[in-house]
Amino acid sequence: MVSLNDVKNAHIEIQDSIHETSILKSELLNEQSGNQVYLKSEHLQKTGSFKIRGATNAVKKAVQNGARFVTAASSGNHGQAVASIANELGVPCIIVVPEDANAAKVAAIKAYKGQVEYCGLISADRIPRAKQLAEENEGIFIPPYDHPHVIAGQGTIGLEVMEQVPDVDIIVVPVGGGGLISGILTAVKNSKPHVKVIGVEPEAANDTYLSLKNKQITSIDSAPTVADGLRTSQPGDLTFPILQEHLDDLLLVTEKQIKEAFQFTVERTKQLIEPSSAAAVAAVLSGELQGAQQKIAVVLSGGNVDLRQVQEFMPD
Numbered sequence: 001m002v003s004l005n006d007v008k009n010a011h012i013e014i015q016d017s018i019h020e021t022s023i024l025k026s027e028l029l030n031e032q033s034g035n036q037v038y039l040k041s042e043h044l045q046k047t048g049s050f051k052i053r054g055a056t057n058a059v060k061k062a063v064q065n066g067a068r069f070v071t072a073a074s075s076g077n078h079g080q081a082v083a084s085i086a087n088e089l090g091v092p093c094i095i096v097v098p099e100d101a102n103a104a105k106v107a108a109i110k111a112y113k114g115q116v117e118y119c120g121l122i123s124a125d126r127i128p129r130a131k132q133l134a135e136e137n138e139g140i141f142i143p144p145y146d147h148p149h150v151i152a153g154q155g156t157i158g159l160e161v162m163e164q165v166p167d168v169d170i171i172v173v174p175v176g177g178g179g180l181i182s183g184i185l186t187a188v189k190n191s192k193p194h195v196k197v198i199g200v201e202p203e204a205a206n207d208t209y210l211s212l213k214n215k216q217i218t219s220i221d222s223a224p225t226v227a228d229g230l231r232t233s234q235p236g237d238l239t240f241p242i243l244q245e246h247l248d249d250l251l252l253v254t255e256k257q258i259k260e261a262f263q264f265t266v267e268r269t270k271q272l273i274e275p276s277s278a279a280a281v282a283a284v285l286s287g288e289l290q291g292a293q294q295k296i297a298v299v300l301s302g303g304n305v306d307l308r309q310v311q312e313f314m315p316d
């Protein structure tokens with residue numbers, strides 16, 4: 001279980017290591033959406049994504065409990081976040097990445113002085129290896145979402161949004177494994193329960209949507225979406241019950257909607273966001289929320305984009 005207090009404690013724990021990111025506004029986005037939209041700019045967060053919040057809380061707590069070594073199994077934003085905070089704290093770390101990991105992402109991990117080990121092609125190979133390395137070195141394995149300290153760390157975004165936009169009506173959050181949204185739900189529903197929290201998934205990676213519908217964790221075989229941060233096969237054992245209890249709605253967006261929102265955000269607001277963040281923007285431009293005339297905070301979850309890939313993120 002994760003409580004509001006855990007999130008508040010996480011906020012104190014991590015405050016020296018993260019930015020309190022600003023809220024950005026765009027008149028054009030307001031116009032197109034028919035709402036007052038507030039962009040929570042985690043794409044400008046340290047390491048380029050919110051993942052540093054959960055990683056910092058988890059790694060700091062592990063070190064306080066005697067861990068002298070950390071591992072993770074991710075070539076993406078979580079791997080970079082764990083490498084960065086381990087470096088800041090002077091704790092050695094190994095990030096286990098797939099053999100076909102993107103060179104730019106591996107370079108980012110190495111820039112934070114993380115050691116990189118290549119292992120297999122799927123997470124079922126990587127995770128046991130990262131756990132084994134942690135055990136052998138009296139360390140700890142930090143999962144990307146299904147961990148109470150990670151969830152509490154991500155939830156600090158909810159605390160900041162409630163402070164920065166005190167009369168917010170709705171918070172829109174992209175959903176991968178559900179760490180980000182379950183943390184925000186914990187913060188928001190235990191303090192301002194009337195604020196709606198709405199998740200967004202790509203139609204092509206609808207594992208959480210199916211799990212909520214089936215009332216049990218349901219996995220999907222593949223998640224062919226441009227939003228690589230949302231390509232999970234199933235929600236977590238810890239995150240899913242929090243969603244089941246508190247989530248107000250889960251919207252699905254198509255690849256076309258994500259790409260159009262990506263182009264709109266980059267060209268019109270000049271903010272370089274990842275497709276995973278664009279999924280959330282797509283929701284406030286979609287039929288479900290358009291014209292609702294509400295104050296809507298949208299979590300721009302990350303901005304780590306390889307510029308050579310941008311063409312693939314654009315509508316045809």
Ligand SMILES: *Cc1c(COP(=O)(O)O)cnc(C)c1O
Binds near residue numbers: 049051144177276303
């Ligand atoms: C990890 C990630 C997400 C999804 O977060 P979960 O906690 O897995 O739901 C969304 N956007 C970006 C940029 C991410 O890195």
